[in-house]
Amino acid sequence: MSISPDFSVAATAATAALAAYLLLGEPWAGRRMYASLARRRDTEPRALVRYFTLTLALWWSFAAVAVAALLLSPGVDPADLGIALPERPVYAVAGILIVTAIAAASGRNFHELAERGKHVPGLAAIEAMLPRTAEERRLAIAVAVTDGVCAELVYRGLLIAFGVGALGLPLYAAAALSVLVYALAGFYQGRQGVLVFALFGAVVTGLYLGTGSLLLPIAVHTALAVRDLTLPAPDKPRAPAAA
Incomplete structure (x- = not known):
């Protein structure tokens, strides 16, 4: 894989602002948002x-920032942001299947474990979002699809292109930096979340580069x-009825 994006001044400024937020602001904002949700989940029906x-x-x-960066930069091709067909479509389709x-x-196995009250790996870290x-289930599916599309466009497509085109980094160095930024997005799940996000980010980054x-x-x-987001929420113990 080889990319050579040439960001315009406006696109550079917009992407730099987004990258700074993702690196410095998003980990703390995400942690506060999730902590607030966890506190209100059982008392506010629409939390x-x-x-x-x-x-x-x-x-x-x-x-939208990624799309704007593309539109504002005549020297950036959609393929520079990964918006292209895979180099080996057959392998990509096989991988998807x-x-x-x-x-x-x-998912079927996790559902059965959750319904029987058994331990499901990673469930506790996202319990408030189930x-x-x-x-809520319809919105959960919408969020999951949005997460898959937008996270890859931003963290893999835009940030790697920005690292190469604006920061002058080699492709693999830009990819490593994008994995680091993505790992910090898991801070809302604590230290273990950062490690899980780092591992997953490395895997999908490898798929993108490959x-x-x-x-x-x-x-x-x-x-x-x-x-993950369609797993059944664990049943909460109910207080005993008054005599």
């Missing part, structure tokens, strides 16, 4: 709906996000 709505607005705002099957099978109503396209990373990200 999760508001949280998901704000999350959707933020993600599409970030994606395999990941979708794995996500479906593991839907309990039909409306295929030259965001298609496979988006498919992988979306499949796993839908699996």
Whole structure:
């Protein structure tokens, strides 16, 4: 894979502002948002709906910056941001099918474990985001798909192109920097969340660099996000009835 983006002044300023926020602001803002949701989840019926709505607005705002950077820069090609077909479409399609099957099978297993009250890996870290109503479930799916599309466009497509075109970094150094920034987005889940995000970010970044396209990373990200955000919320113990 090789890219040579040439960002305009306006695109450089907009992307730099977004990158600074993702590096310095998003980890703390995300942690505060999730902590607030966890406190209000059991007492405010629409707390999760508001949280998901704000999350959707933020993600599409970030994606809008990526689109603006592309439109404002005649020297940036869509392929520089990963908006292109994979270099080996057959392998990409095979990878999508395999990941979708794995996500479906593991999701079914996680559902059964959760319904029986058994331990589900990683469930506690996102428990406040798990839907309990039909409306919450619809929004959860929308957030999962948005996360898969927008996170890959921003963290993989835009940030790597920015590192190469604006910061003058080699491709793999820019990719490593994007993984670091993405890892910090997991800070809302604590130290373990940062490690999990770093590992997952490295995997999808490798898929992007290997295929030259965001298609496979988006498919992988979306499949796993839908699996996780549609798990049933654990039942809360109810207080005993008054005598």
